[in-house]
Amino acid sequence: MKKMLLLLLVIGFMASDLAAQNIFGRWWTKDKKSIVYIYPCENGICGKLEEIVKPDKPEDIRFKGFVVLRNFKKRSQKEWVEGQIWDPRTNKDYSGKLVLEGNQLYVRGFVGIELLGQTQTWERVQ
Numbered sequence: 001m002k003k004m005l006l007l008l009l010v011i012g013f014m015a016s017d018l019a020a021q022n023i024f025g026r027w028w029t030k031d032k033k034s035i036v037y038i039y040p041c042e043n044g045i046c047g048k049l050e051e052i053v054k055p056d057k058p059e060d061i062r063f064k065g066f067v068v069l070r071n072f073k074k075r076s077q078k079e080w081v082e083g084q085i086w087d088p089r090t091n092k093d094y095s096g097k098l099v100l101e102g103n104q105l106y107v108r109g110f111v112g113i114e115l116l117g118q119t120q121t122w123e124r125v126q
Helices: 002-020 058-063
Strands: 025-028 034-041 044-052 067-076 079-087 092-101 104-110 117-124
Touching: 034 067, 044 058, 044 079, 067 092, 079 104
Parallel strands: none
Antiparallel strands: 025 034, 025 117, 034 044, 044 067, 067 079, 079 092, 092 104, 104 117
16 A cells, blocks of 8 residues: 555656646746747747736737747757747847746747847746
8 A cells, every 4th residue: 555655656746747847838928027828839839928917018918919939849858949039029030949947948039049149037827
């Protein structure tokens, strides 16, 4: 009986660790201004602005529902590459890379080479 209980606990911990490594779902952007919903799409994974909690300007609400992450390809269990990030403030697309570390997602946008870029840390919505 004790062995069975121990086995169930181990399986439960493994399942929770696997769930934590799942990139899909809702993510707070930096400063918790918006929530991006990440989902599987035709060419990899994509993300759309699901909610704008603290708009910089009232007219920013119009971006709700816009796709801001497009076509990221899975490189490993924790990394997605070769995607595009759309910045609604500048209306520009950037190359992108996503790295998942537990409940944090590192979103890196860059022009040309990855060294010439900026990273934001997003948190999973609990």
